[in-house]
Amino acid sequence: MPISGFPEWLPPQRMIEQYVLDKIRSTFELYGFAPLETRAVEPLETLLSKGETSKEVYLLRxxxxxGDTPAKGEDQLGLHFDLTVPFARFVVENHGRLQFPFRRxxxxxxxxxxxxxxxRYREFLxxxxxxVNRDTLPFHFDTEMPLVIGDxxxxxxxxxxxxxxxxxKVCEGFYRGLGFEDTAQVLRTIDKLDKVGPDKVAALLVETAGATDAQAAACLRLAExxxxxGSFVxxxxxxxxxxxxxxEGLGELLQVVETANEHAPGLVRAELKIARGLDYYTGTVYETQLEGYERFGSICSGGRYETLASVGNxxxxxxxISIGVSRMLGLLFGQDALSVSRPVPTCVVVALPSDDRRAECxxxxxxxxxxxxxxxxAPTAAKxxxxIQFADRRGIPYVWFPGEPDTVKDIRSGEQVEADASAWAPPAADLHPVVTGR
Amino acid sequence: MPISGFPEWLPPQRMIEQYVLDKIRSTFELYGFAPLETRAVEPLETLLSKGETSKEVYLLRxxxxxGDTPAKGEDQLGLHFDLTVPFARFVVENHGRLQFPFRRxxxxxxxxxxxxxxxRYREFLxxxxxxVNRDTLPFHFDTEMPLVIGDxxxxxxxxxxxxxxxxxKVCEGFYRGLGFEDTAQVLRTIDKLDKVGPDKVAALLVETAGATDAQAAACLRLAExxxxxGSFVxxxxxxxxxxxxxxEGLGELLQVVETANEHAPGLVRAELKIARGLDYYTGTVYETQLEGYERFGSICSGGRYETLASVGNxxxxxxxISIGVSRMLGLLFGQDALSVSRPVPTCVVVALPSDDRRAECxxxxxxxxxxxxxxxxAPTAAKxxxxIQFADRRGIPYVWFPGEPDTVKDIRSGEQVEADASAWAPPAADLHPVVTGR
Known part of the structure; x- marks a missing residue:
């Protein structure tokens, strides 16, 4: 039986997922990011080290x-809930063996x-x-993230x-300039804007952050x-x-917008209400909307951490930045927005004239x-x-008939031609399944 | 800290792993196998349904x-310990939506x-x-598995x-023909041959399977x-x-050997002592040795199940067949038998003459x-x-110098030539990191 929150795709969807993953990977590699995989588990104390009790953890036993305690000398292990915490741990463990800045x-x-x-999904990709760099990381790396995601x-x-x-820094500086001391509390409240609306946020700012009506109004005007x-400046x-x-924040944000506009106009939008809630970002923050799917929220988010990891001093x-692949595909599959030309990789079925000719086939x-x-x-020497029906049911375009000479038939058009297995090739568009959008 | 049994590769090894996975995948697809991924978890009762208490299971909480009990209405979940049990469950769940024979x-x-x-590994790939087919699966599929693995x-x-x-069937028929009733007990004992040697196995056959000395000797001669x-027949x-x-068994085994010899001489060897222990195979069984690594055991195993899954009647x-990718790579990495030409995908570093020229770069x-x-x-406008050192340390072959005109330098040979970013390309061998064996 299906288990709630653990999505499983049938082969056509899985083929689309692989296609999407291949494109993501090759784009990441074009920008020089090296591949890394970390183990699925971390000690519980690592998982909770950033106070992330809000991310629910699966413990292993x-x-x-x-009983419930691990064997003597073993840590309590849990499954990772993101890839940032394991990456930070990996950097700490291997910093002596990595070249910095390290792109992965x-x-x-x-x-x-x-x-x-x-x-909600309980397992997702x-x-x-x-x-990541040692000591300081030049700001221009913040301007690169949107280019990669855009590509x-x-x-x-x-x-x-x-x-x-x-x-x-824009928000924090603005709130500080307005006279707030607990700028984090203001940010947390502004983060609720999409959920509860401006009137409620204004009331909350007065209630929980000690804002005057004028201060609350200014915070809302910034968020608008x-x-x-660059006109936001x-x-x-x-x-x-x-x-x-x-x-400082305005200067940084301007750089991100200008670099993106140079690369692909319309790719980014400065949106001063974006707060990224409880995450530990210290500067740039990113969210991503798919056009037509804005109501489903961000499918790709991230930001700058002044301290992703630390070793001693x-x-x-x-x-x-992180693409929520399962979430994004779940949305698109739900709208039938992606399809694949056939549910198998097979391009040609060799027909079997009789069982004793299997070696030839x-x-x-x-x-x-x-x-x-x-x-x-073909699995059997049927008629x-x-x-041909075997191929047709799977969307396989070609059936090969052994003979003197061999022939190959495009079962969509019915066209059948002489062919030599050491030389014939299908049109490039037929070689592999093709993924298309709606 | 590393956790025993949970291997993690540094980027060069991960690049090799990805290269190997890409080759595995493209070969599987050349044979028409469609991609599938199942969720990482199964209900505990599914995991234990084949009586597999020998495979130790990680439970989730x-x-x-x-406490230790799942929330009301939820199954106790565990991580899968192989891909066969989840696949069988997937077939049962989705048999109405799949085309049979189903290759995945x-x-x-x-x-x-x-x-x-x-x-031992506790997490591995x-x-x-x-x-899999409905009702019956023609035998020739057994002859195909070694071809795929060979390729x-x-x-x-x-x-x-x-x-x-x-x-x-060869073993069972032989033992039956010899007069044994509990042929499974004989097979389990023969399976210990490599561990305890023939004398001890003979003694065990007498002790636990009620063999006469002559019967025990015949079993050992078969295993030799x-x-x-086809000379084994x-x-x-x-x-x-x-x-x-x-x-029947000899006829089947002969077909596997002959088909493989036609495809790639030397690829398979009939080895009549192979038993695959406690697994539920009913006919053909496979193990795989890497030349020079025989002592480490099988890195790719499988076989035929008469009942992989069932729905009603x-x-x-x-x-x-299953390639133990982590196990195999662990062995090869341990012997430094694989290397990659650089630890990053990057082929070209664009040198940054000064910070104000970043947009141009x-x-x-x-x-x-x-x-x-x-x-x-380049990360900074250093000298x-x-x-160049930045590129050299990462094994990146080319550094690009913006100018009038631009030039590109092969930092291995020192050769520097004029180049246009809209036309220049590196030799194909330099474009991507190259994986080589020893």
Whole structure:
């Protein structure tokens, strides 16, 4: 039986997923990110080290161990709930063996022990990139993340992606300039804007952050600012708040927007209400909307950490972004927005004239495979009509008939031509299944 | 800290692993196997349904649940310990939506809660293929498995693989023909041959299977037979035992050997002592040795199940084989038998003459990436010597110097030539990291 929160795709969806993963991976590699995979488990104390009790953790126990405690000398292990915590641990463990700045990508399943009723994924695939450096990490790496993600989405038959960008320094500096001391509390409240609306947020700012009505109104006006070009700077300035951190944040955010506009106009939008809630970002933050799917929220998020990891007095700052692959595909599959031309890799079925000719058919198949053409031999020496049906049901375009000479039939058009297994090739578009958007 | 049994590779090893996985996958697809991934967890009762208490299972528990029992209405979940049990469950669940015979491959992590002291993997990657059909599965699918595995290994820069094949029907028929009733007990004892030697096995056959000395000796003589061609049939016949099941088994085994010899001489060896212990195979069984690594045991095993799954009165027989990817790579890495030409995908570093020219360098990088050339821009506008060192330390072959005109330098040879980012390409051998064997 299906288990709530643990999605499983049938082969056609899995083929689409692999296609998407291949495109993600090759784009990441074009930007020089090296592959990494970490183990699925971490000691519980590592998983909870950032106070992440909000991410529900699955703990592991050996069936053979009695009770709930791990065997002597063993840590309590849990499944990782993201790829950032394991990556930070990996950097700490291997910093002496890595070249910094270290660019890595990581495409793996993660698990969250959500309550099943919520209908959320409990197992899902993420595709992360991060750049981490020793001591300091130049800001320009923050401007690179949207370019990579933009290229990923441009390589896929999907709706257009818009990356929403903000900078915690803008918010924090603005709130400080307004006179707030507990700027984190203000940020947490602003983060509720989409859920509860501006009136409620204003009330909450007064209630929980000690804001005056004017301060609350100013915070809301900042959060309203949104621009696909550098005009947001003027609009923030027009609110009349000054603070050095605000200036720094505006400068950084402007760089992200300008670099993205140079690369692909419309790719990013400065969106000053983006807060990324409880995550430990210290500067740039990213969220991503798919056009037409805005109501489903962000499918790709991340930001800058001043301290991704630390070893003694050495800090390792980082910036990264994570594509929620399962979440994104779940949305698109739900709308039938992606399809694949056939549910098997096979391009050619070699028809079997009679059981005693299987060796001959195997030789034909081997010759085709040798030149990269995915081929199956028919499972039984049924009537040719049935063998053609075998191919047709699977969307396999070609059936090969051994003979003197051999012939190959495009079963879509009915066209049948003489062919030699050591030379014939299908049109490039037929060689592999093709993934298309709606 | 590393956790015993949970291997983690540094990026160069991970690059090799990905290269190997890509080759495995593309070979599987050339034979028409469709991709499948199942969830990492199964209900405990599914995991134990074949009586597999010998495979140690990791159970899951939500951190937020008190005690050891799952929330009401939820099954006790455990991590899968192989890919066969989840595949069988998937077939049962989805048989109405699949086209039979159904060919699928599945490349995933599995987990076994072994005691840490044993130095065994507790998390490892397997790459499985299986063909499953409704009611009956023609025997020729058994002859196909070694061809696929042979092609996988021929595509990899690795020692030669030899697939050892046997057939349970040969053993069972032979033991029956000799007069044994509990043939399973004889098989289990013969399976200990490599561990305890023939004298001890003979004694055990007398002790636990009620064998006479002559019967025990005959069983051992059968187990000694080994041949890369059909000559094993004569040698079995020469032992003077007759039984219809023995005849059937010999005929099947001969087909596997002959088909493989036609495809790639030396690829398989009939090895009549192979028993595959406690697994539920009913006919053909496979093990695989890497030349030079025989002492480490099988790195790729499988066989035929008369009942892989069943739904009501409908049986789903299957045949499959599984490459132990982590185990195999662990062995090869341990002997430094595989290497990669550089630990990053990057082919070109664009040198940054000064910070104010980053946009220009980004444009050059974008032009190169657009044509599939993995490119990074130097992280800082350091002296060119330091920027060349940045590339050199990572094994990146080319450094690009923006100018009028641009030039590109092969830092291995020192050769520097004029180049245009919209036209230049490296030699094909430099474009991506190259994996080589020793």
């Amino acid at each position: 050996r069936l053979q161990d009695s 990508y990581q495409i793996q399943k993660v698990w969250r022990g959500e309550r099943p009723q919520e209908g 993420q595709a992360d990139i991060d750049v 990923v989405f441009r390589s896929l038959p999907m709706p257009r992606a818009v990356i929403l960008v903000n900078n915690r 600012i949104s621009a696909t070009d 003027e609009r923030v300035r027009a609110l009349g708040v000054t603070d050095p951190l605000l200036d 050495t800090r390792f700052p980082g910036v990264g 195997d030789r034909i198949a081997a010759a085709l495979r040798k030149r990269g053409i995915p081929t199956e031999v 040719f009509g049935k063998q | 939500r951190l937020q649940d008190s 491959y599945q490349i995933q992590k599995v987990w076994r809660g072994e005691r840490p002291q044993e130095g 397997q790459a499985d293929i299986d063909v 996988v290994f021929r595509s990899l820069p690795m020692p030669r693989a030899v697939i050892l094949v046997n057939n349970r 037979i080994s041949a890369t061609d 004569e040698r079995v016949r020469a032992l003077g035992v007759t039984d219809p099941l023995l005849d 409908t049986r789903f027989p299957g045949v499959g 980004d444009r050059i990088a974008a032009a190169l990436r657009k044509r599939g050339i993995p490119t990074e821009v 060119f010597g330091k920027q």
